[in-house]
Amino acid sequence: IDSVLMQTYPYIQYIIVDDGSSEFDREEIHSYIEKNKNDNLIEFEIVALSHNIGTVKAFNIAIKLSKGEFLFNLASDDAFFDTDILEDWVQEFLDRDALIMTGQSAVYDISLENFKGFYPTKREAAILKRRCPDEVFRHLSKGNFIYGCCTARSRKLIEQHGGYDEDYRIIEDYPLMLSLSRQGVVIDYWEHPVVKYRQGGISSPDKFNSVYEKDSDLIFASRKAPMAIVNTIRKSP
Numbered sequence: 302i303d304s305v306l307m308q309t310y311p312y313i314q315y316i317i318v319d320d321g322s323s324e325f326d327r328e329e330i331h332s333y334i335e336k337n338k339n340d341n342l343i344e345f346e347i348v349a350l351s352h353n354i355g356t357v358k359a360f361n362i363a364i365k366l367s368k369g370e371f372l373f374n375l376a377s378d379d380a381f382f383d384t385d386i387l388e389d390w391v392q393e394f395l396d397r398d399a400l401i402m403t404g405q406s407a408v409y410d411i412s413l414e415n416f417k418g419f420y421p422t423k424r425e426a427a428i429l430k431r432r433c434p435d436e437v438f439r440h441l442s443k444g445n446f447i448y449g450c451c452t453a454r455s456r457k458l459i460e461q462h463g464g465y466d467e468d469y470r471i472i473e474d475y476p477l478m479l480s481l482s483r484q485g486v487v488i489d490y491w492e493h494p495v496v497k498y499r500q501g502g503i504s505s506p507d508k509f510n511s512v513y514e515k516d517s518d519l520i521f522a523s524r525k526a527p528m529a530i531v532n533t534i535r536k537s538p
Contacts, residue, residue, distance in 0.1 A: 302330070304380035304497075306337050310387035315345040316363045321353035344368075355470035355512075364464045373453045378499045382407060386495055390453060393491050400461075401481065401488050403429070403452040404495035413499050420498070421446045421490075429490035438482035441475075447488060449474030451495045462486070468523075472516040479520070 305315055315334070319325040327349040334345055346366060350359065364372065371391055375381065394402060408417040421429065425446040428436060441447070452474065462481065465473040482488060 302334065303337075305375065306334065306339065306342065307384045308341070308381065308387045309385050310391060311341045312369070313342050313387065314367060314369050315342060316348070316366050317346070318348045318359045318363045319350060320356065320359040321350045325349055357465045357467055357469050357471065357473045360473055361464040361467065364459060370456045371453055372456070372459070374449050375496070376450055379450055380413065380497045380499075382494045382496055389493070390491070390495060393489075393493075394453070394455060397489055399455065399489040400458040400486060401452065401454045402491055403447050403488060404491040404493050406448055406451040406496055406498040407494040408498050408500060411499055413497060417500070419494065420448065420451070426490060426492065429488065430492075432487050432489070434482045434485045434487060437488060438479065441479050441482060445475040445478065447474065447478040448498075449477075450498050452478075452488075453495075458486070469516045469519060470512055472513065472520065476520055476523075 302317075305313070317330065319327070327347050331347055334342070334347075338345070348362060348366070350362075360374065371394055373387065373390070381387065390402070390404070393399070403421075406420045408420060409415060410417065425440075428440050429447075437447075458481075462484075466476045466480070469476055478488065
């Protein structure tokens with residue numbers, strides 16, 4: 302929350318969706334934001350769900366409530382990289398006329414103190430820099446490297462392609478990136494750290510569970526056939 306309140310961007314709408322947490326105190330959070338906000342926080346809303354519906358649907362609730370031209374996801378255990386990131390990121394969108402843009406995720410330990418490195422890797426970044434959706438799709442089919450925590454979208458993209466796929470429960474980014482790249486959408490890459498990503502979240506290896514496994518199986522099932530078709534076309538004379 303502090304990393305949002307400290308941003309220099311002049312027009313911010315801040316939407317918090319709590320997905321049925323047992324200890325979430327809506328009034329405490331509301332009071333904290335009211336006390337610490339600056340004039341650039343034009344509007345904020347806190348949605349406290351009565352029960353857990355999953356990351357995907359929770360994100361879509363926030364999207365439906367949003368009014369801005371650019372949407373930036375921020376998980377509750379992560380933080381924006383610095384105070385200028387939204388201002389600089391919006392300018393990148395405007396300069397490039399981009400629909401969607403992913404940046405660097407600065408990976409930290411769970412204390413958010415010890416820096417581990419950057420994602421995507423240099424090899425993955427090189428793929429993104431070539432701005433070829435077909436190449437991106439082929440590499441994504443082997444594993445995700447465009448993460449929701451460091452990816453922002455324009456209103457125009459959402460109007461054209463909708464929100465996250467609610468066939469999934471907790472994996473929102475991977476199916477979306479596969480779908481967009483397969484449809485020929487260029488995913489712009491900004492070689493700049495945009496978030497401090499805290500290891501230990503629900504998608505971490507030590508937190509792998511049956512819900513995540515079910516989503517992963519669905520991704521494989523829904524993308525296997527299209528990938529086979531792409532390979533067949535590429536090998537044709």
